[in-house]
Amino acid sequence: WDPCFDSHILEAQYKRSTFLQLRQRFQYALCYCVLASLLYCIYSASMVRPHWVASVVVSLLVAVSSMVLLVFTQSRHYNAHFVKVSLVTVAVLCAASLSVFAPIVQERSDDSAVHILSVGAFSLCILVLMIIYALLPMPLYLAVAVCSAYSIVFEILSALLIPTLTGTVVAVRVLLQLCVHLVGLHTRVMTEIGMRNTFFKVGQSLMVRRELEVEKQLKEKMIHSVMPPKVAEWLMTNAEDDDSSSEQPRKPSTSPRPSQMIFRPFNMHRIENVSILFADIVGFTQMSANKSAEHLVGLLNDLFGRFDYLCNKLGCEKISTLGDCYYCVSGCPEPRPDHARCCVEMGLAMIRAIAEFDEDTNESVNMRVGVHTGTVLCGIVGTKRFKFDVWSNDVSYANKMESTGRPGRVHVSDSSHAFLVDHYYMEEGPLDLNRKTYFIRGRKPTALDKAQQMASRHSWPHTIAAAETTKTIDTRKVSCPANQPGEIEEEEVAPMLPPVHRHSSLSTLNSSRKDSGIRSRQSSIQDTMRPQAKALRFNNNVPVFVSMWQVNIVKLLDTPTPLYAQRASGYCSSYTSVADTGRSSGSSLRGYSIFVDPALMLNESLSRLRHLRKQSDLQMIRCIQQDSCTMDYFIRPPVNPVTLFFNDPQMEKNYRHRLHHRDLAPTMASASFTTYFDIFVALGFYLIIMFACFVLFDTPMSWLLFCLFATSVHLCIFMLCIREILATRGHWVADCLAQIYRYCTEWYPWHVVGLVLVSFPIGAIFSNFTCAGVLSTPERTNAFCYVVFVSLLHFCNFTQLNFWLRSLLATCAGVVLALLIGLPACPCPLRAPARNVTHLEVISDLGVELPGVSFHRDSYSCNQSAIYEIVLHVVLNTILVWLLNREFEISYRLSFHGSAMAARDEQRIQSMKNQADWLLHNIIPRHVAEQLKNTSKYSENHRDAGIIFASIVNFHEMYDESYEGGKEYLRVLNELVGDFDELLSKPLFRNVTKIKTIGSTFMAASGLNPKLRRENPHPFTHLFELMDFAIAMQQVIENFNQNLLEFNFVIRIGYCFGDVTAGVIGTTKLYYDIWGDAVNTASRMDSHGVPGRIQIPEHCLQVLQELYVFESRGSIYIKGKNNMNVYLLVRKKDKVLYRILPSTQRPSLTTTTSDDKDKPAPTDEQAKGDEEEKKPKSEEELPV
Structure with missing residues (x-):
């Protein structure tokens, strides 16, 4: 009776987020009360009825009270007292509606006045009930309690104070009250569920959007580890058009046919004035002679890690490594005027780095560096395991400059010399193909001070720090102005690797990959961008976003428990690093499970789950609080204010197409459940109205035929729904019924079906209308108005239908009621004893005049005051129906929009994850990437x-x-x-x-x-x-x-x-x-x-x-x-078969080719063994 989230954190944020929408609805209710009071005041004053002054005073008091409360809703105190304000409003409305009984008590002798007031009182009662249920912000249990108490008091007073009410009419009024409560409770519950679903989906969407931002940074960093951003942008643009789950982003054409050459996407650019650096480790062969391959890889990783850091700091773009050879470029793919100086500074820094490497590892290796400037073609070749590379004859010549150089020196070509002559001292080297070459001897004074300043700023770490100390994951933009060679502005570039002590152990390199981006969720995400650090971390230092690369690392999130799945609403991608904590804790518990009480382990697991859910809730709340548009989302929905169609045509198209699609994880907020609930409520409402008509009125043939048709349609629709419910559980499979249901729930057919179902109650009432059966007595006329007023509220059902259609039908029904009562289509009824009414009605209808019997034209249906009051209440009911229908459809559309946005963002992040995985697996094989998730190397x-x-x-x-x-x-x-x-x-x-x-x-x-x-x-x-x-x-x-x-x-x-x-x-x-x-x-x-x-x-x-x-x-x-x-x-060889053997045995192969003819014949023992091996029970042969 009090729908709420099972998390008090989410519940509190939900109330804050939806407060403006609830306040807006309450303001609508107050405005409606003001309007209704003014209309009732005008009516009472114009009719000059007895006690009209009291009616005017009460109406004015209600209007003034509503306006005062309306002003109070704009104050800051309303937020803390909105429930109390709602209760005050309930008290005012209930007292005003019950005050109608005062004139009835005083005019009990005037049957006409009593009849008029009883109809008006009943209409006010159902209006108050619907306002309390649908528009007042109070807990559901409180609304049910207040409405139930009010209905009981109202009916007790009516039975005691209105003498014309018979037991049958009282019983019918009670059933009609149940109908009003059914509709009101249905709309309140579905609106509440819709709002909570909208809030949850919007929160999920914001979480996914935030994770999209983080994942984008992560993906960009990963992409930039293989190629420059310019090339990566082209690559990912081509990848988006293909299957993101495949290992390759595009499906290349097959081998070109002679008649048509179809080329794969190709990105290659020719860039001039590019400097190419090749560096080779001198003495690497001797160093590797006495080391294992694993140890050698660790040393290379250490050394190349230093070089990678220098590349980022000195404006160079690493291309690749070839064994112990390292090469990079500058001025490519983004041109820069100081490319040659960047490469020379890179070469000098590499020589200094390897000297410190020797000191740290007690090795004796050196660097031989060659630099050449020329033109290159840069881009990507291939579709798998590709990388950014450069090609040209100048690249080959740069490689030659390295091979002809000297250890510990930077060897530059004549083309590079032209860019460096003003900044470095150089000595001539050997001629190569009649071209002069030079060795760098040192910097000139003009550049020396700046170079020293630069060296002090790019003090690289000699130990790779642990992954948790990673400073940033976004791409670093290095700027080396032309007038300041190699200088890097400290405020522009944060150090990618934190400096550590000079003589730290190098062994940590292999155990801590500091910036790989695939080490772990925490290492790759938690320090994603320092400006966003506050937004991405909580006070307990738990990272709120995790790498999508490890989405399946926690079994808890992959296969959520029913408790978690229920709250997740089908969305199980609320990734938090707490899950990793839970996983590691679980691993430690498994190690001691033999000594731990299973109940204790279960409690600890539940505690971890609660902690995980709490962090997920905090993550969602943080995203909602940081998004300034969330509050406006509920009061300024993305729909047209007139038609309520979505502003986005594609969203409107999806809404109409997916309106009744079955959800994978059905909940009360799902479209299918809403459809079933609407149909069941419509059936119950129709049955009560049909029973009321049967009890109150005669049963003409038109009513019987209509009820037979309406009941058949209701039962057919009901059976289709039951079939769908059972089909989801696998108990009833009928393809023909499924096709009928799918067709009926399409956009336009469903509007026809829904409008028919919502109109059946009012149709059953009007089909029972006869002058003799309805207008013969005031009691029957009153009863007819009761059921019509209640049936008007049924048009608030079926929130999936367009509110214009439902409201227009309700308006038409109200107009028909006014016409039937107000127009002289029927003769005025006879004032006669109740026992002779039927016969006199027949005589009157036949136009026969009986002596001593006269027909009176001053009865209820001929009373203009009564007609005007009925018209007034028709107007009030119709306005309320319009208001409620509009609010309900907005709420339903918002729920769909929130779900659609969350699903779209989830799909986007999944697509981005697939692209990132595809690119990662093009850098590193899948099984290697999986291992890197759990280890640092x-x-x-x-x-x-x-x-x-x-x-x-x-x-x-x-x-x-x-x-x-x-x-x-x-x-x-x-x-x-x-x-x-x-x-x-x-x-x-x-x-x-x-x-x-x-x-x-x-x-x-x-x-x-x-x-x-x-x-x-x-x-x-x-x-x-x-x-x-x-x-x-x-x-x-x-x-x-x-x-x-x-x-x-x-x-x-x-x-x-x-x-x-x-x-x-x-x-x-x-x-x-x-x-x-x-x-x-x-x-x-x-x-x-x-x-x-x-x-x-x-x-x-x-x-x-x-x-x-x-x-x-x-x-x-x-x-x-x-x-x-x-x-x-x-x-x-042809038709070769080999036996499946254990991996410890040598393969035994058999062949049927002629090459075996020269082999010696097998001995008898061998032949016997071969025959035994040919038995199916011990042999299995596979073709190669």
Whole structure:
């Protein structure tokens, strides 16, 4: 009896948010009271009835009281006393309506006056009831108690003071009072539920919008870890048009057909005056000789993390790392005049950083840096595991500048020298292709002071701080003005990594990825932007927003308990980091579950759940309080003030289309429940009215036929609703009935059905109207007015229907009542004893004159005063119906709008999450990203992982910068790499993952996902899939060459497997890669291979030769490996079967090809063993 949220926090905020709307409705009620009082005052004064002075005084007192209360609602004291004010209003209205009985007591001898006053009193009673139920802001239980008490008192007074009321009429009046309470309670409950649902949905929408802002920042940071914002904007624009749940944002075309070349989206820009820096670690090979791959990855992560920080501080854009090589650019993609100086300062800072790295790690490595300035093509090639990269001959020359440089020095070309001559001391270096080169010796005095100032400001950390100390997640904009080389304004750029002590341990690098954006919800979100820190945190330092990347990390939110799901209203994305706390606490409890009482564990779990819900409520309240438009949302709804259609045409279209759609989580606020409730209320109301007509009046044939039709329609609609309710529980399935229900609940058919149902009660009354049956006696006329006035209120039902239609029908019904009573369509009834009324009515209707019997024209229906009073109450009832219908439809539309906005925002954030996940998984494989959610680092060793390097050996022959700067040739490369990427989507190559592209070289690996390897039917399935993938790449090249004019690409593939270490390195620029001797060997198999062939080392032959045919190439010299025996793939064997064996056993392969003819015949024991193995119970063979 008192609907409220189960959270007192939400309930308090709900009352604050909806206070203005409730006050506005109360003001409408007071204005209506003023209007009704003035009309009643005018009527009483103009009719000059007995005791009219008292009626005028009472009416004026009500009007004055209402105006005083109306003024008081504008004061600040009303907020604290609105319930008391409502009770005062109830007292005034009830006293004024009950005061009508005073003239009745004094004029009991005048039957005509008594009849007139009884009709007016009953009309005032039902008006007061509806005002209390629908418009006065008071608790529901209080409204029910007041209305019930008022109805009881009113009917008791009526029965005692009105002598003409018979027992039958009193019983009918009680039933009519129940009808009024039914309608009033129905509208009050549904309005209350609608308002609360609107509040909750608006709160959810605001939460999602706020999370959208945070997620946008998070996504931008993640995107910027692989590419500049300018390129990312283009990429995400293309991604929005495709399936966001897919791993790729767009569906590239298949291999171009000869008749039509369909290119994939391609973004490549030619930029001049770009400086390119290549830096290589000198002594890396010696450093890595005595270290494990995992330790080596940690050291690289430490060193490259320092370089990433310097890139952000010094105005450079990191491109990538190639083994121990690090390269970046300046002036690309955003041009800047000091690009050369930024690269030189970056090189000098890298040399100083590696010196400190040596001091911290007791290593002896150095940096060799090369810088060249020229023109580049920058953009993205491929559709999977792509990255922002640069291409041009100048890029190749910058790489050469590094390789020909000296350790600890920055080697610059002559083109870079022109930009640096005024700022640095330089000495000439060796000539390269008749071009002068230079080494940086030091800064000139004009730049030295500023450089020292800059160095003091960009003191980078030598230990990656813990993830919780991350300062920011938004992109940093570094500004290096032309007149101040490399200087960074401290107020413009906050330090991305907090400075720490110089000699801190470097081991924390591997355990704390400070700014990866995927470490954890807390680390990636809680410090999202310092200006918003207050808005995003509560006093208990619990972050209010979490990363969408880990939406499934907490089982509690994924599968909400009924308690949580009930309040969530189908929305289970109220993410809070408290959930992580609960999860970790649960993990610790599980560890001690053997010693803990299960009841205690349950209590603790419930306590965590309550804490989680409280934080979710606080989060919603904070969002609502920070949104200044929330209060106006309830009093200025986004609808047209006249038609009540939504201002947004698309929203109106969705409202009409989804008006009766079944909700996934049905609640009392759902459209389907509202429909069922309206229909059940309409049926109950109709049955009571039909029973009242049957008891009070005669039963003409027209009434019987109408009731038969109306009852049949009601029962059919009722059965359809019952079928829908049972169908949701799986108890009744009838497709034909479902189709009928769906058709009837469409927008226009539902308006027809609803208007018919809402009109049945008034139609049943009017179909029973006859002059002899209704107007024969004042008692029957009174009863007729009772049921009509009550039936007018039934037009407040069916809030889903347009209020104009319902209100116009109510107006028409009131006009019909006034016409039936006021126009002389029927002769005036005879004043006669009640026992002879029926016969006299018949005689009067026949026009027969009886001697001694006369008809009187001064009875009730011929009394002009009575007619005017009926018209007055028809007007008052109609105005109230219009007012209530308008308010109810606004409330219902607001509820739909709030739900639609919450669903739309939820869909947007889900789409954004999918885009972020897709991009993240293009940087880092999915299984790696999942592990990074729970740990601060990722470094994993894999045994027998397969690696291939595939190079387009003659792409440089095709590439020519004289045409479009080489852009169109890179478009061709993008198409080819895109075709390679498409192969990865096939289930046949599910174990294969792309690592990266290096120019025109494609690198892929297999066996890096332990979960997939465990699911494989054979321990070397991933190696076979990788070889099949290499063969498929050759086929792609053949198909691709068919569409090229006068040029054929040639692919060369190197294959190897062995132990590797996979890891994610970098801080602001995440990078997934693999390291190990097998990687180097695979690269050498490619670089020393044969064009058009697949080459493998000798140790791979043992595993692969049973499925593939190879030919020996002999022993060749391999750089860094001396002489190696290598083999070239000839073809794959046909119809090869292999048994599913445990991973600890060597694969046993069988083949039906002719290559097995040279094998020795099996012995008898072997043959017997083979026959036993062929039995189905012990053998399962799969084709390869």
